């Protein structure tokens with residue numbers, strides 16, 4: 456029985472995994488508190504995690520119908536993320552583990568995103584190529600085994616989620632913009648405007664999203680208010696399509712380069728409906744087996760941290776008391 460805690464950014468999350476059954480998955484979003492600033496304010500995030508973390512853990516235990524003493528392991532995200540936010544989760548996990556005698560399992564947030572694919576009735580099995588696309592990261596990994604990952608490509612500037620959020624902001628949408636852009640784009644024509652797809656040359660598995668963002672900026676500057684309002688859905692759909700095409704093309708190319716016929720996706724951007732549709736189409740065309748976690752397991756959650764923890768060694772008391780947060784990606 457694993458209790459997992461995730462506080463790396465602006466969602467306060469706790470989950471309970473019993474064997475391979477997900478018994479609880481609680482996510483408390485702080486988005487409304489950050490919306491007025493147009494982005495996550497690290498200090499505000501840390502303070503809200505402090506207020507929410509115990510309630511979220513209690514809710515997860517209640518949903519699972521277990522007590523704290525039933526947990527053999529407490530897993531927690533230790534990196535990468537906002538340092539103050541991570542520290543709230545790490546301190547909470549240490550205290551709960553110390554109080555119950557459970558082992559503590561430190562988990563890499565990105566490993567967690569990949570491990571979201573190991574949950575559910577039809578879990579993915581390695582080897583596979585995984586696209587990790589979130590607000591802070593965009594990478595392509597080859598998973599030779601459950602915890603053996605090799606980096607194939609990554610963004611050289613913005614993350615895909617960052618590009619979508621910034622684009623949404625330029626279009627006057629709320630924060631966080633990715634999901635709102637997804638909704639607006641659903642009613643627009645993705646082929647209406649030609650926004651650039653970064654680093655498109657053959658064999659290049661890295662991403663760049665700074666060009667598409669600049670292109671949107673100039674498009675909006677030159678278009679005029681009335682035309683922007685009239686064509687907003689088409690602009691949103693075309694902009695989102697340029698970001699999505701880069702993700703899809705490079706994911707398919709990475710599967711080819713790694714000689715791998717299975718693809719998984721993870722990270723908040725993989726909740727995007729257009730990305731999911733385009734990947735389905737292109738994977739079918741290329742004869743690739745595609746595995747997609749449900750959208751609620753793509754965005755930040757603690758179920759994925761519990762899933763990763765199943766595969767990792769635990770640290771017994773009192774060695775984990777030394778554990779901090781942060782560290783290499």
Ligand code: KG4
Pocket residue numbers: 464588589590591592615616617619620631632633634637722723724725726727728753754755
């Ligand atoms: O994985 P995540 O929840 O947190 C990080 O680790 O960053 O990813 C958050 C990112 C944000 O940029 C958010 O706008 C984006 O995922 N996102 C979406 C959608 N839902 C969340 N982007 C596009 N379409 C969505 N439906």
Ligand code: ZN
Pocket residue numbers: 564568589590722723754755
């Ligand atoms: Zn994440």
